Amino acid sequence: MDFAIETKDLLRIFKPSRKLFKRKNPNGNGAPEGPVTALENVTTQIREGELFGLLGPNGAGKTTLIKILCTLLLPTAGHAYVAGYDVAKDPFPIREKINMVSGGETSGYGLLTTRENIWMFSQFYGVPSKVAKARIDELFKTFGLWDKRDAKVRTLSSGQRQKMNMVRGFVTDPEILFLDEPTLGLDVNASRVIRDYVMGWVRRQKGKTILLTTHYMMEADEMCDRIAIIDHGRILACDTPENLRRGIRKDTTFRLEVDTLKSTSMFTGMRGVKNFSAKNDIANNTTSLTFILEDESPVSDILSSIQSQGSKIHYLQKSEPTLEDVFISMVGRGLE
């Protein structure tokens, strides 16, 4: 089978730049900067026509992987192929077939109009001018930018710029599209429109492939044919959303909301607790807990531990596993 994207034992290590005088770690912990492993032995295969999701928290290695596949970055070791071409040795044929959109950034030439900006990029790809202009008009209408078609880019809000960049990604009608957190920072409606368009684009046309990175569980669950869960540069699981959920269905998932807990360390290693995550809501003075349990037997111990801290339980719910539960089950913490 031909794969649109294939990686084999991909490794990427970022070394700190060599300086005459050693600097302290910018994190401020006093230790010298060391190499960072952003990707470790990543092996994956993405089929042509697939909408493939890469789900992981910030710093998991999602953007690094996309940068390698887009020919912006070289791997330290291993191989990556896009449309059958090696990203390290043969970047040019790859560039003819791909495009990329990064969410949350506000790129663009402020002196050009939105239309000129997009049109210029389409010309880099050799799209006939008439075709490009028709596509731009259609995409501007779809993404709600029609009113801004002749506005200078410098006058756009950051959300509008992000939508403009989505148009830039689709205007070249690439075979393979990389979407790096495409809805980051967008409002609910704009995110909805983008998700619907992306799903329609890949399903409507034969041979289109999308690699989407996100840390929104719902987005990955709703959109993707298959999802790889990535953390600390390693792919922990890769399957359809349904199969990933099914994998932990034999486990029991409980959600609780309690008064803010001083400590959650008592849950670590508690008998019957496979994994858990805790998230404090400072505004409401509460802690949200999700437990992945082998069965229901540890529930009474959990409740006792919470009450021993003097914390009141607001609600307790047994629920069907979600992708977030899959993630918690694998890495022991939530995504956000």
Place this chain on the structure above:
Amino acid sequence: MSSAARIHWRSFKWAAWLGWEMDSNWTEPWLFMVYSVIKPIAGAFILVLMYTVFALIGQFRDPDLFSYIYVGNAFFIFVGNTLFGTFQVIQSDREWYQTLRYTYISPISYYTYIVGRAASKVAVAALAVVITLAFGALALGVRFEINLAQLPIFAAAFVLGLFCLVSIGICLAGISFMTAKHTHGLAEGIPGIFYVFCGVLFPLTALPEWAQSVGRGIPLTYWFDLTRRLLLPPNTISTGLGFFNDYEILALLLASSLIFFLMSIGIFKLGEFLARRAGKIDMTTSY
């Protein structure tokens, strides 16, 4: 047109379009025109002031020397604009517009793209040079002597000079792939080196021997010398290159330009590879 030629043409054409839009669209067209005319004339007045001060200190009045300085400085406008136009592209696209990653992953030649972006700066510089020369002839008494039979050699020298400048600019662009905070230093420093060592303001013979050797290693020295020979009447100024005839100077300019062109390809490719390896192609540093 072959596929490769089509890609290079596409890269150049749209980069030049973008460069022109950015250079000319920052204000109203009439203000842009006024600015384009006034700026070189203001530069000419600075030159007049510099010459007057030199003349007062040195107790001399030499129209040939004034013409020498004037033409050198007029053509130096190309140096500043072309070098800045080439090697600030990476910095500005990467840090300010944050478009570099999208341009870089598009199917163009990034080398040719940078040349295209510089084209508008060269066009703006050409207008400034013409205005400066015309102002010198009409208002400041700079005497030109142009032999029509020598126009082909002038055209060849002019094209080679620009070719060489773009090549030097691309060498610096290759370096700027890996740097962020030093770009402005390079933008000021490198033209400054050329200003001192290439006989722009004073003849090469005014420099110590070692500095003259440095000047002879830079193609722009030959460019300035040949341009003056072809535009100004014969004079007695010792340039240190008088033992070469015009064709020999042209040959030296051609040879050194080719060397710099090959260097530009090597340095650009190396800088690109190192930046791709280090993850610096699209870095934003907020410098």
